[in-house]
Amino acid sequence: xxxxxxxxxxxxxxxxxxxxxxxxxxxxxxxxxxxxxxxxxxxxxxxxxxxxxxxxxxxxxxxxxxxxxxxxxxxxxxxxxxxxxxxxxxxxxxxxxxxxxxxxxxxxxxxxxxxxxxxxxxxxxxxxxxxxxxxxxxxxxxxxxxxxxxxxxxxxxxxxx
Amino acid sequence: xxxxxxxxxxxxxxxxxxxxxxxxxxxxxxxxxxxxxxxxxxxxxxxxxxxxxxxxxxxxxxxxxxxxxxxxxxxxxxxxxxxxxxxxxxxxxxxxxxxxxxxxxxxxxxxxxxxxxxxxxxxxxxxxxx
Numbered sequence: 001x002x003x004x005x006x007x008x009x010x011x012x013x014x015x016x017x018x019x020x021x022x023x024x025x026x027x028x029x030x031x032x033x034x035x036x037x038x039x040x041x042x043x044x045x046x047x048x049x050x051x052x053x054x055x056x057x058x059x060x061x062x063x064x065x066x067x068x069x070x071x072x073x074x075x076x077x078x079x080x081x082x083x084x085x086x087x088x089x090x091x092x093x094x095x096x097x098x099x100x101x102x103x104x105x106x107x108x109x110x111x112x113x114x115x116x117x118x119x120x121x122x123x124x125x126x127x128x129x130x131x132x133x134x135x136x137x138x139x140x141x142x143x144x145x146x147x148x149x150x151x152x153x154x155x156x157x158x159x160x161x
Numbered sequence: 162x163x164x165x166x167x168x169x170x171x172x173x174x175x176x177x178x179x180x181x182x183x184x185x186x187x188x189x190x191x192x193x194x195x196x197x198x199x200x201x202x203x204x205x206x207x208x209x210x211x212x213x214x215x216x217x218x219x220x221x222x223x224x225x226x227x228x229x230x231x232x233x234x235x236x237x238x239x240x241x242x243x244x245x246x247x248x249x250x251x252x253x254x255x256x257x258x259x260x261x262x263x264x265x266x267x268x269x270x271x272x273x274x275x276x277x278x279x280x281x282x283x284x285x286x287x288x289x290x291x
Contacts, residue, residue, distance in 0.1 A: 023189075030189035031220040033176065050233050064234070071227075071236045072220040075190055096206060100215045104240040110233070 002160065003126045003133045007091055012084045012137075013120035017077035021113035024069040028053040031070060069111035074141065074150040078105075081121020082137040082154035093135070093158055101134065101157035108148045116144040124153075133158040164231050166267055166291060170259040174225035178213045178251045186217040200249075212246040218253065218281055219243075222271050225255040226287040229269070237266070238288035245281045252276045257287070265291050 026036035032046030051058035052068055059067040086093050111117070118141065125136035139152040183197040192214045195202035203211035219241050227233045247253060257271040267289045273282040 027189040030182075030185040031217060031224060033179075033182075036185050036189040048228065050227060053233060068234060070220065070223070070233060071239075072216070072223050075192075075216050075220075079191075100243055102240075102242045103216065103219055104238070106238045107236055 002128045003091060003093070003135060003158070005126050007088075007123050008126055010085070010088075010090075010123045011120065012081035012122070013118075015077070015080035015119045017080075017117045017119070019069060019073070019077070019111050019113060019115045019117065021067060023076070024067065024073055024111065024113060025054045027073045027076065028070045031072070064110060064112060066112050071105070071107045071110075071150075073111055074105060074107070074152070077117045078119050078139045078141045078150055078152045079154070080119050081139045082152070082156070085121070085123055085135065085137050086156055091135075093133075093156070097159040099157050100155075102153075102155035104153040106151045108150065109143070111143075111149060115149075117141045117149060118143075128160070131160050133160060166230075166259065166262060168259050168262050170229070170269075172225060172229040172257045172269075174221065174228060174255045176221045176224075176253050176255070178247050178249055178253070180249050182217070183211055183213050183249070186214050190214065190216065192216065208246060208248075210248060212248055213251075215243040215246075218247050218273065221253065222255055222273060222282060222285055223287065225257055225271060226269065226289065229257060230267075230289045235289040235291065236287065237290045239286070241285040242283040243281070244283040245275070245279055247275065247281050251281075253281055262291075267291055 030036035032049045034046035035041035035043045045054050052062045121139040124138045135156040137154045141150045187193045200210045257269045259269045261268045271285040
């Protein structure tokens with residue numbers, strides 16, 4: 001059964017998330033090819049990881065005075081509306097037929113440790129094409145200073161058979 | 162020394178999806194979908210095994226862009242279509258090319274192919290603020 005267009009405009013959130021320094025560093029380690037552990041693994045940072053993302057001393061001397069998150073660390077908090085939408089019982093999506101089809105982010109300000117993100121989202125499009133449903137959710141995340149940090153456009157593709 | 166940027170510049174990054182990468186990325190991102198961390202769940206979903214989270218592949222493309230820009234805070238935009246799953250042991254080569262540079266915004270197109278030459282991303286484009 002195709003997804004009903006009546007859900008376009010449905011809102012999710014707000015969701016709040018406090019960015020923690022070690023979580024941000026672990027994310028950069030995992031993406032960069034190391035083990036996401038600050039102490040247990042003893043492996044250390046991956047080769048080539050930008051020092052502002054993990055090296056506390058280097059970050060202190062950076063324009064930000066502290067480490068910053070990888071831009072894509074945003075997925076950790078900005079995914080919430082999309083995650084809720086695909087699991088929304090009112091939409092009734094069969095998750096075993098869902099794949100993440102497309103993704104877009106616009107980054108406006110870096111995430112710093114202790115920043116409190118507030119994310120809201122809305123279903124912006126639902127359509128059927130080539131035997132598949134497409135669900136598009138847009139998210140917007142602001143920090144505690146009400147600065148826009150990141151917007152996301154999340155597209156799920158759901159096989160109808 | 163200030164880095165210079167020009168249309169036509171290219172950059173490359175190679176990343177391997179080692180056996181534990183989907184699990185490490187799950188721990189860091191919170192995406193513990195069984196198709197990513199459990200080979201049997203991936204098998205029964207018809208994927209031949211567990212696959213890497215698409216957003217990790219997207220992050221790798223952004224990493225390639227950061228390495229070129231030299232500053233993670235300059236990344237302003239990324240857009241990708243996930244065209245093929247990245248499986249355990251796949252080696253993904255990201256090749257970027259700067260396509261525009263105007264009004265302080267630099268943009269590049271990135272191809273991402275596995276060791277068989279198949280695209281794992283399509284239409285990947287990144288932008289940065291200079």
